[in-house]
Amino acid sequence: MAIAATISGPLTTPARRSATSFASLRHSSYSSSSSSSSSSSSLTRQLSFVRASKSSRRRSPSFGVSAASMSTEAAEKASPVSFLDRRESGFLHFVKYHGLGNDFILVDNRDSSEPRITPDQAVKLCDRNFGIGADGVIFAMPGINGTDYTMRIFNSDGSEPEMCGNGVRCFARFIAELENLQGEHSFTIHTGAGLIIPEIQNDGQVRVDMGEPIIKASDVPTRLPANKDQSVVKSGLDVDGVTWNVTCVSMGNPHCVTFGTTVSQDLRVDELNLAEIGPKFEHHEVFPARTNTEFVQVFSPSHVKMRVWERGAGATLACGTGACAVVVAAVLEGHAGRNCTVDLPGGPLQIEWREKDNHVYMTGPAEVVFYGSVRL
């Protein structure tokens, strides 16, 4: 899949939550349970962390990893500076995570509100042959207006989206590791999509309050004419002479969801050639900020299957914001209820579009893959 190395500034959408709500939010329900985060990979257990003392709470844990061979060594001799804290110029220390195979390079950027690497460097690092390989790079940055942290992300094409659902689950697990937190813990995260609240659960899964969906056509944004109130719901979109029925939803980032064409509503998603059709949706003139596109097959009112062509990343194994947009679209089109299992190529996500607060909740895993350093 050719990745166009387009570099663009942060994509912004209407604020979905006011800044004032940050301060009133509880920060954590930290429990002292000793259960380590069950989804930590065996590699994580091999890496013996030197428990950061309270006074050095800001410092990430120290562990000994040799950058070249990735061999690990007992941390008792570890330098006082954490592997992730080392700042020798020209090197980037990172942790690789994935959420259902949607994979990210996570960077400890807590000491600055400027990303440690450029979008162009992100393109190179995400290359699966000449770089680390990932769908994007995610930065853990200082919070804003009372939030615990800020999350920024560069897609593998260097563009900067507003939000990433699988990524924010990985972000939460990354923070817990940096801060030596075990058990249940929630964080308030400032993102381009507004306030997002991931909560690590005792079983290691992460439940995320993804905020409210945006369905006003001009805010998604889409140039398609609204056909239901101010939204685009099961409206015709011509792609290469085929008319697809689409519903447009934003989760802070734009999504075009389709359950089929005007000829066949019975989509067989495994038969689609995403590399051929995906870019034609992504770059369609009716999407001024491009779009993520989800192709959906309905098994029952509580069980759907999707494949996704992501804006700025192409075909990925999972898309958290996309799964949320799919459930919203499925409810609006009458295919499903508000509680749904969404099967993605990388695995299932549990999605709930809760009626009482209009928020969408996503629950799924986030796993460490490896730790590394790379010469920039």
Ligand SMILES: N[C@H](CCC[C@H](N)C(=O)O)C(=O)O
């Ligand atoms: N490529 C997306 C961002 C990542 C979204 C996806 N990986 C997720 O889990 O939500 C965009 O440009 O909007």
